Amino acid sequence: MDKMVELFGGGMMSPVPDPYPVYRKLRAEEPVFTFDGPLGPCSMVTRYDDVLAALKDAETFSSKGNARGIGLVMGRTILEMDGKEHLRQRRIVTPAFSPRALRAGLDEVVVRVVNQLIDEFSRDGRAELVQQFTFTFPLRVIAHVLGVPISDFHQFHHLALDLLAIAEDPVRGLDAAQKLVGYLQPILDERRRDPRDDLVSTLLHAEVEGERLTDEEVLGFLRLLLPAGAETTYRLTGSLIFALLSHPKVLEEATADRTVLPLAIEETLRWESAVQYVSRETTVDTEISGVAVPAGALLMLGIGSANRDESRFVDPDLFDPRRGDVSAHLAFGFGEHFCLGSNLARLEATTALMALLDRLPNLRFEPGAESTMVGMAFRSPDRLPVLFDPER
16 A cells, blocks of 8 residues: 555545546556555556446456455445346346436435425524535435435444445444444345335345345345445535535526536536546456556556546546536446446435525535545545525
8 A cells, every 4th residue: 555655645545635636647657557455456547548448348347356345345246246147136226226216206205305404404504514414315315215214324324434444444344244234134034024115125025037136135235225325426416515616606607597507417427526436357468558457457447537537528627517528427437337326316416406506595615614525435525514594
């Protein structure tokens, strides 16, 4: 990790304020940056064209690389599967996140959750929107989809964050995995006896090639979907709020014309990707930007770096929802592992901002209060202290 610390000033889960100058230097001088990571030797791929090519070529760049990291705590999931096996497993959960499902009542759940949270501070004239809003609302939505009753969303979300910290702190990650299993197993036992109209029941009673999923396979899905549903969308929504408040002219435009919001969401996904890396493992000897990469190499595909690549995006460090290539980002990946929850993430971010703009007039950063984008593996604002005209 010495090379990583020297370059970025911290490890993968460290609160790095601005990794983008380092990415720019790596793209120019060392587009395949090899270092000793906590899970062994690893190479970071930083150029847009290289990252996209790897995401497209699942035969050469296998997803089984995820087994070395997040797979240690989540168990075997679709994250580390390729080809037909991945497709069979993915088909089980795809309907729950399809546009049809979002139109069939899930959109109403998102609206209700968002407004319930805003109700708690709308009359105060001030709020800290990370802790009071963005941190738990996506988890509340994904818990509804799965059918998992959660009494303390803040505590549960911290457990999800610990789970994702496996590379930086294996002990904490494994402990979180055990606690999550202890929490979920009684729910699985109940749903086997008494199925309901939720995704847990669907998983328990689904069949793959004539056989039902085992409890461990179902737990794998839940260990994946709960943190992913909570982590990435909370960060996207927080980064969207940060971007708009940091660019008052864009905020003013989005407030007056809500058709700007979808563009602002796509630009946020590019400008500050919630997930900065995805893992792959080479299956054969190959070459990336002229650099020889042996079979079996673990790669970190730099989504965050690719989305700021000056060879693909004009003025990449500029937040500009009106840029013509706003949807060319790789924030949700590409190819067969394209993010399953992308439609839900966009719905949640759109609903959240529509409600905030409707109910909190004159929304602005609190003068003198600091808010900074932080993180390396995952990025979002650390705090969002705001003022607004109190709701009456």
